Amino acid sequence: MTKNKIKLVRIYDHEQPNGYRILVDRLWPRGMSKVKADLDEWDKQIGPSNELRKWFNHDDQKYAEFKQKYEQELDDNPALSDFIKNVKEQLAKQDVLFLYGAKNKEHNQAVVLKEYLKDKIN
Template sequence: MSAPKIVVKRIYDDADPTDGIRVLVDRLWPRGVSKERAELDSWMKQVAPSPELRAWWNHDPERFDEFSQKYEHELSDDVHQEELQRLIELVHTHDRVTLLFGAKDEQVNHAVVLQEFLRRHNASELDDLK
C-alpha cells in the first residue's frame, strides 16, 4: 500500500468525494458552516493549537516559523496525545485524509503544520519497518 495522502483544505470549500476522510482540526466551529454542509467524519479540537498559542500568533505571517515550532512542541504534550493518536490511526488506515481548517490563508495556517508533522510521523514509522 502506498503512503496515505494527507491534504489540507478550507472548510468553506465544497466537500468532494475525493476528500476521503474529512477531519476538522480547528478548536472553534467555523462561522457560517452548517454541520450538514461540512460533511465531517470527525472534529478533532484537541489537535488544534492551544488558545494561548493561537492568540499569540494571531495569524501573523512573520511569526509563522516560530508558531510552527511552538505548535509542533504542543503536539508532543499529553493534552494532545489521545486525539493525535486517533488522527494518526486515521492516516494509517485510510488512503486519503483531508484536514479541514477555517483560516483564510491557505498557506499560512496550523493545518499545514499539522500536515507536515503527520507526514514526517508516517515516514519515520515506515523507516522503522525497513
C-alpha cells in the same frame, strides 16, 4: 496500489476531495453548519491552544515562531498518540482530509500539523 495521503482542505472551499474528514481547528468555523461541514470527526484538542491561536492571529511575520510553539504543544499533547493512531487507521483505507478555516492556505495550523506528522505516520 496507491498510497493514501493527508490532504489539507479549507472547509469553505466549494471543491472538496473525497476522504475521511477531520476538522483540526479548536474553534468551529464561523458560518459553517454541521450538515455542510459533513465531518467524520472534530479533533479540537489537537489544534493550537487558545493563547497560541490568539497570539499568532494569522500574522505571516509570526509564522516561524508559531510553528515552533505549536510543534512544542503537539509534543506535550496527551491526545496526540490517539490522533496519530486514528489517522494511520484511516490512511490504510482512504485519504485523510485535515479541514481548517483559515484564509491563508500556506501559513496555518493544518500545514504545521501535516508536516509535524510526516515522520510519525510513515
